[in-house]
Amino acid sequence: MTTTLNESVPTDTPSARTRKRGTKVRRQRVRAAWTYLAPMLVALALVAGWPLLRTFYLSLTDASLSDTTGAAFIGFENYLVKDDGVWYGLLADPVWWNSVWNTVYFSVISVSLEVVFGIIVALLLNAEFKGRMLVRAAVLIPWAIPTIVSAKMWAWMLNDQFGIINHMLMGLGLIDAPLAWTADADLSMWAVIMVDVWKTIPFVALLVLAALQMLPKDCYEAAEVDGIHPVKVFFRVTLPLITPALLVAVIFRLLDALRVFDVIYVLTSNSSSTMTMSIYARQQLVEFQDVGYGSAASTMLFLIIALAVVVYLYLGRRQLGVDK
Amino acid sequence: MNQHPMNRYQLTRLAKHVGKWALIAIIIVYAVFPFYYAVITSLKPSSELFEVNYWLTSLDFSNYAQIFAQKSFLQAIGNSILIALSVVLIALLLGITASYALGRVRFRGRSTVMLIILGVSMFPQVAVLSGLFEVIRSLNLYNNPGGLILSYTIFTLPFTVWVLTTFMRQLPMELEEAAIMDGATPWETITKVFLPLMWPAMATTGLLAFIAAWNEFLFALTFTLTNSERTVPVAIALISGGSQHELPWGPIMAASVTVTIPLVILVMIFQRRIVSGLTAGAVKG
Numbered sequence: 001m002t003t004t005l006n007e008s009v010p011t012d013t014p015s016a017r018t019r020k021r022g023t024k025v026r027r028q029r030v031r032a033a034w035t036y037l038a039p040m041l042v043a044l045a046l047v048a049g050w051p052l053l054r055t056f057y058l059s060l061t062d063a064s065l066s067d068t069t070g071a072a073f074i075g076f077e078n079y080l081v082k083d084d085g086v087w088y089g090l091l092a093d094p095v096w097w098n099s100v101w102n103t104v105y106f107s108v109i110s111v112s113l114e115v116v117f118g119i120i121v122a123l124l125l126n127a128e129f130k131g132r133m134l135v136r137a138a139v140l141i142p143w144a145i146p147t148i149v150s151a152k153m154w155a156w157m158l159n160d161q162f163g164i165i166n167h168m169l170m171g172l173g174l175i176d177a178p179l180a181w182t183a184d185a186d187l188s189m190w191a192v193i194m195v196d197v198w199k200t201i202p203f204v205a206l207l208v209l210a211a212l213q214m215l216p217k218d219c220y221e222a223a224e225v226d227g228i229h230p231v232k233v234f235f236r237v238t239l240p241l242i243t244p245a246l247l248v249a250v251i252f253r254l255l256d257a258l259r260v261f262d263v264i265y266v267l268t269s270n271s272s273s274t275m276t277m278s279i280y281a282r283q284q285l286v287e288f289q290d291v292g293y294g295s296a297a298s299t300m301l302f303l304i305i306a307l308a309v310v311v312y313l314y315l316g317r318r319q320l321g322v323d324k
Numbered sequence: 325m326n327q328h329p330m331n332r333y334q335l336t337r338l339a340k341h342v343g344k345w346a347l348i349a350i351i352i353v354y355a356v357f358p359f360y361y362a363v364i365t366s367l368k369p370s371s372e373l374f375e376v377n378y379w380l381t382s383l384d385f386s387n388y389a390q391i392f393a394q395k396s397f398l399q400a401i402g403n404s405i406l407i408a409l410s411v412v413l414i415a416l417l418l419g420i421t422a423s424y425a426l427g428r429v430r431f432r433g434r435s436t437v438m439l440i441i442l443g444v445s446m447f448p449q450v451a452v453l454s455g456l457f458e459v460i461r462s463l464n465l466y467n468n469p470g471g472l473i474l475s476y477t478i479f480t481l482p483f484t485v486w487v488l489t490t491f492m493r494q495l496p497m498e499l500e501e502a503a504i505m506d507g508a509t510p511w512e513t514i515t516k517v518f519l520p521l522m523w524p525a526m527a528t529t530g531l532l533a534f535i536a537a538w539n540e541f542l543f544a545l546t547f548t549l550t551n552s553e554r555t556v557p558v559a560i561a562l563i564s565g566g567s568q569h570e571l572p573w574g575p576i577m578a579a580s581v582t583v584t585i586p587l588v589i590l591v592m593i594f595q596r597r598i599v600s601g602l603t604a605g606a607v608k609g
Contacts, residue, residue: 025504028509028510032425032429032509032511033425033426033429033431034425036421036422036424036425036510037421037422037437039418039422040421040422040481040485043414043477044441044444044477044478047459047474047475047477047478048447048452048478050455050459051454051455051458051459052451052455053455054455054458054459055453055454058454058458065457068457120347121351124344124347124348124351127344129344133595135351135352136595136599137592137595138355139351139352139355140598141355141591142355143591145359145587145588146539146541146556146557146583146587147539147541147557148539148557148558148560149362149560149583152561152577152580153359154358156365156576156577157361159573161374162376163376167376198354198358203602206599206602255446255448258448261542262542262557265545265561278448278450282546285453286546291454294453295454295455298448298450298452298453298454299451302447305448
């Protein structure tokens with residue numbers, strides 16, 4: 001992902017003949033460049049940089065929602081503190097660790113499923129057939145539907161008494177009694193995964209499809225002439241060639257999955273069996289009004305995601321061999 | 325076609341053909357069914373709501389009449405349109421100038437700026453929630469569309485700048501050389517030379533920014549308080565009945581269909597653009 005940074009930029013000066021004028025033009029251009037960057041940098045500092053630093057700071061205070069400026073500095077007490085021989089704080093809270101586990105579980109399973117199904121859909125869309133554009137448009141629909149709306153649609157389909165999913169499964173004889181998809185602690189995580197997978201297969205499929213369409217056609221023709229089985233061709237030729245695109249799709253999806261909020265908030269709200277890090281942090285911040293403690297959870301979430309990115313980029317680079 | 329009985333080769337070909345079309349059918353049904361089911365549910369009168377039907381059984385618009393009679397739902401639609409359009413405008417304005425600097429000028433610190441942009445686009449939104457809450461409150465933008473417009477730049481701006489920069493880089497150098505020889509200032513170069521060529525890229529990124537802002541939930545839920553300031557995702561999430569177990573599913577589905585139809589139409593018309601924008605943001609990034 002860092003390769004683009006090293007790409008060449010058009011040189012600044014038109015020719016050697018106008019070098020003298022060129023340096024003036026170049027200086028003018030560099031000054032203009034910073035001027036044009038300034039509004040964007042200011043905006044990002046205001047909505048991202050400063051708030052992030054404040055969140056770090058607030059996690060070291062006892063701030064509450066009604067008063068964040070008058071908060072007292074309490075060090076790392078929101079994270080971990082020993083009082084009367086008992087450990088308190090975020091890192092000693094089993095609910096927090098449960099939500100970390102839920103987030104990881106959700107992310108790994110849903111991203112894996114999305115990649116597998118995304119590849120299947122992409123392979124299909126890569127084949128020539130009549131009405132391909134129509135199928136592609138249909139596949140894009142789940143991506144365009146707001147997460148809240150898709151969660152509501154599925155909540156209705158998964159409704160324990162009147163839902164069509166239970167109706168279908170009972171009609172097929174797969175279950176005897178209706179299942180409480182969103183209320184049952186053992187099922188609710190799978191309900192959430194089901195909705196997330198449905199919504200994000202299109203994204204993965206499109207990225208894989210873009211990679212498939214750039215593959216050279218001749219090695220496939222050679223494989224066909226040699227009578228090599230298509231499944232073998234897929235694992236030996238196609239998969240290695242689309243691996244870079246897959247790695248990009250996986251990191252985008254993983255980053256999204258690790259901060260998942262909307263779909264869970266609507267489907268199962270604060271139920272402990274699906275509580276993720278984002279749900280936990282927001283509950284502390286807004287519902288319990290404990291900005292200090294909630295900021296500590298936000299900071300931990302940030303660190304965990306940053307760690308995931310670093311590990312992933314490191315492994316991805318190793319996987320890809322020498323990166324440009 | 326030949327009249328001989330089918331040999332093995334033809335049989336496998338036929339099986340493959342049938343298999344392919346079966347798979348296509350499954351994928352289409354899987355992708356479209358939830359939306360389709362929401363549409364037919366929204367068109368049922370409340371008396372039939374709890375019978376499971378696979379086909380459209382009635383054309384009853386009372387659910388739609390009910391949600392459009394609510395002032396807060398109309399206000400939510402108005403807020404969402406206002407916010408999404410403003411976000412697109414700001415993202416494109418700041419994005420086009422920044423992408424000129426990043427895509428066309430070589431200067432020290434350029435890679436650092438690109439890294440910062442990439443870093444911000446990976447931010448979990450919750451990580452800035454408390455800090456951003458403070459900023460919005462100190463600017464007196466709490467419970468105000470302005471607060472959401474401001475906060476949405478955190479995810480629309482990095483993406484817009486990134487994609488526009490990749491597009492900007494692909495434009496030929498000769499264009500700019502000619503402008504420089506004519507003594508054009510950088511501003512004139514942007515507005516007269518690049519802007520006319522950037523429209524397709526701007527349409528793509530603008531569309532994606534619109535969809536992202538239209539669908540956003542966490543900030544909208546946290547930074548608004550009263551019904552009159554809500555956006556549609558929040559309004560839909562907060563529709564409730566007498567208790568958790570008697571949610572008014574008819575109106576919820578009607579509202580869901582109402583806010584999704586514009587997006588489905590946009591996707592149908594601009595699918596090529598959306599696909600190229602999504603893949604440009606990821607593959608080239």
